[in-house]
Amino acid sequence: MTRAINRAAPADVATVGQVAQPQDPAPAAADLQEVRNALGDVAAAAEEGLDEIESIAALALFALESPGAYKSPQTLAGAFRSILSRAQMLADVINSDAERVGCHHVNLRVMRRHEAQRASGVRS
Numbered sequence: 328m329t330r331a332i333n334r335a336a337p338a339d340v341a342t343v344g345q346v347a348q349p350q351d352p353a354p355a356a357a358d359l360q361e362v363r364n365a366l367g368d369v370a371a372a373a374e375e376g377l378d379e380i381e382s383i384a385a386l387a388l389f390a391l392e393s394p395g396a397y398k399s400p401q402t403l404a405g406a407f408r409s410i411l412s413r414a415q416m417l418a419d420v421i422n423s424d425a426e427r428v429g430c431h432h433v434n435l436r437v438m439r440r441h442e443a444q445r446a447s448g449v450r451s
Contacts, residue, residue, distance in 0.1 A: 361428050365424045365427050365430075368420075368424045369420075369421050372417060372420045372421060376413055376414075376420070377417070380414060383409050383410050383413070387403055387410075390406075
């Protein structure tokens with residue numbers, strides 16, 4: 328069974344359990360080049376960002392093998408904040424590049440949580 332995943336893309340993309348039926352039979356060469364460029368940008372950003380995240384996480388784990396790390400938890404907290412920040416920036420870059428060619432992902436659960444938080448008046 329062929330399955331496509333709903334990524335909140337244009338209407339010509341199938342939802343889960345449906346087979347995609349594109350409206351345009353053949354995309355223009357310029358469209359394909361734009362998708363290739365976006366994919367190259369995503370790959371470059373992912374490689375760079377994930378290398379940074381991996382390095383910071385490895386250093387944090389290595390630090391936990393030393394008694395000194397437990398005397399200065401704010402240092403490890405800073406490393407974890409850096410990991411979080413870099414992961415968020417990476418997700419934004421990837422989503423922006425994908426959105427540029429109409430292929431971005433929208434997480435409806437996250438959107439509902441953000442909407443509920445805004446409605447509550449509580450700021451994070």
